Amino acid sequence: MTQADVLAKLQTIFDDLFLEPVTLIPALTAKDVPEWDSLMHISLVVAVEKAFNVRFRVGEVEATRNVGEFADLIAKRTQER
Template identity: 50%
Template sequence: MIAQVTDIFKDVLDNDDITLTDATTAKEVDDWDSLNHIQLVVAIEKHFNIRFTAKEIHSWQNVGELVDSVAGKV
């Protein structure tokens, strides 16, 4: 699942050099700012045909927590 999320990040942020791990945070990824965060969430929701609550989105501290949320919904 992290591979699929990585592909979404590469597409949305237009950067094929992105490598994500469970511990990756927004500070470690170029161009992952608040605006792109919204675009990433929307792209992930669309890809997996799921919806996140605002509370879920605000609770994520790293990519692993985001992926866990996806896994819990698919």
């Protein structure tokens, strides 16, 4: 899966969860989206793990700095399966 593939699928998850529409670009960070708080983050990770059938290791999602890095992490964990 390329970063673009992951971003496209990720976009549908964001559309489901967020009240206001969010357009995903690699440089986007949680700080740019007012709704994206710690609560939303927990739900986002659960939804992503289910949709992509992956399991992140402790602390690694938090270590990603923007949506692009998050997408790369998803791609990496997807390849391991």
